[in-house]
Amino acid sequence: MSNSNPYQQQLDASGLECPMPLLKTKLALKQLQPGEVLWVTATDAGSWRDIHKFTELTHHTLIKAEEENGCYQYWIKKGA
Numbered sequence: 001m002s003n004s005n006p007y008q009q010q011l012d013a014s015g016l017e018c019p020m021p022l023l024k025t026k027l028a029l030k031q032l033q034p035g036e037v038l039w040v041t042a043t044d045a046g047s048w049r050d051i052h053k054f055t056e057l058t059h060h061t062l063i064k065a066e067e068e069n070g071c072y073q074y075w076i077k078k079g080a
Helices: 020-030 046-057
Strands: 009-013 037-042 061-068 071-077
Touching: 009 020, 020 037, 020 046, 020 071, 037 046, 046 061, 046 071
Parallel strands: 009 037
Antiparallel strands: 037 071, 061 071
8 A cells, every 4th residue: 555545445334334334335335346445334233243254254454444433444355
């Protein structure tokens, strides 16, 4: 994430409840090319568990995950 734009697509899943943040993340990743990065913002606490587990079980890489004041942010690099 060294260039000036560290992601190619942003997904705002704020206000959505489980399982929608994960489902929308999966759909957004399908639109990207391998190696591109998706930045996801969510407010559902369940997304923390879901996104971490999803990236563990797939070829995608969770580059970074942050939580601040109930706002969860994830940077996910699409795998091959």
